[in-house]
Amino acid sequence: MAETIVRLKGVGKEFAEDGLVLDGIDLAVAAGEFVSLVGPSGCGKTSLLRLVAGLEAPTRGEIRRSGEVSAGSIGYVFQDPTLMPWADAFANVHLPLKLKGVSRAEAEGRVMAALEMVGMADAHHKLPRELSGGMRMRVSIARAIVAAPRLLLMDEPFAALDEITRFRLNDDLMALWERHGWTVIFVTHSVYEAVYLSSRVLVMQAGPGPIAEEFAVDVAHPRQPDFRLSADFADRAAAISLALRRAMGQLAAR
Numbered sequence: 001m002a003e004t005i006v007r008l009k010g011v012g013k014e015f016a017e018d019g020l021v022l023d024g025i026d027l028a029v030a031a032g033e034f035v036s037l038v039g040p041s042g043c044g045k046t047s048l049l050r051l052v053a054g055l056e057a058p059t060r061g062e063i064r065r066s067g068e069v070s071a072g073s074i075g076y077v078f079q080d081p082t083l084m085p086w087a088d089a090f091a092n093v094h095l096p097l098k099l100k101g102v103s104r105a106e107a108e109g110r111v112m113a114a115l116e117m118v119g120m121a122d123a124h125h126k127l128p129r130e131l132s133g134g135m136r137m138r139v140s141i142a143r144a145i146v147a148a149p150r151l152l153l154m155d156e157p158f159a160a161l162d163e164i165t166r167f168r169l170n171d172d173l174m175a176l177w178e179r180h181g182w183t184v185i186f187v188t189h190s191v192y193e194a195v196y197l198s199s200r201v202l203v204m205q206a207g208p209g210p211i212a213e214e215f216a217v218d219v220a221h222p223r224q225p226d227f228r229l230s231a232d233f234a235d236r237a238a239a240i241s242l243a244l245r246r247a248m249g250q251l252a253a254r
């Protein structure tokens with residue numbers, strides 16, 4: 001059995017104005033898993049990621065993280081990635097290492113390696129405004145992985161991109177995941193993206209409550225783009241789409 005990276009037990013979160021947004025969440029993520037979270041807008045996906053990251057404390061329940069993860073070995077790609085507009089790609093990716101006190105000499109190689117991984121080494125001197133949306137997203141992924149995190153949290157990282165760019169970044173991310181054995185929790189509104197990338201897809205319900213349904217995507221890696229065209233893929237996506245509709249309450253009356 002792989003090591004458990006993070007485990008949530010009966011986790012709930014309440015905000016003053018919104019009341020309870022999450023409740024009774026049980027979830028364990030093992031090392032090397034690629035877990036996707038799908039669910040209606042406002043169901044608490046971002047809130048859940050923030051709890052896992054320790055950016056927010058749960059109102060009830062408990063969250064246990066592996067030693068390395070609780071020591072801060074987490075990469076986070078935020079839903080609205082903000083790069084420092086006045087700083088070039090290199091400086092943006094350098095920031096987390098600088099904050100950790102890594103020497104400039106050591107950081108330099110690591111920053112360039114991270115930019116290389118996302119195919120952005122040649123653009124290291126460019127400012128965010130000189131980059132396309134897809135390139136900015138690559139830089140924010142490089143910033144999230146530069147410190148070699150034990151756990152990578154990604155909140156709808158490709159939502160704003162055109163489909164071709166999104167497909168390409170999906171393949172690049174999957175190749176990196178296959179090569180480095182990362183543990184990823186990935187939020188998306190795209191059932192197709194979730195099926196393509198994940199080892200497990202979790203469907204969250206609209207109201208606060210336990211994870212509604214869970215789907216294992218037991219399809220071997222490396223996965224090829226052809227997987228998207230297969231009947232197996234379509235069947236899995238259809239099953240998850242139905243679960244999503246159930247989770248939204250649209251099929252409640254049936």
Ligand SMILES: Nc1ncnc2c1ncn2[C@@H]1O[C@H](COP(=O)(O)OP(=O)(O)OP(=O)(O)O)[C@@H](O)[C@H]1O
Pocket residue numbers: 015016017018021039040041042043044045046047048079
């Ligand atoms: N820091 C906060 N303070 C108060 N309320 C919050 C805070 N963060 C989230 N909420 C509320 O919690 C609920 C869930 O928000 P969250 O952003 O987690 O949803 P989401 O599933 O990520 O939605 P989307 O798919 O639109 O990104 C919303 O009602 C939101 O207003």
Ligand SMILES: [Mg+2]
Pocket residue numbers: 045046047079155
């Ligand atoms: Mg969100």
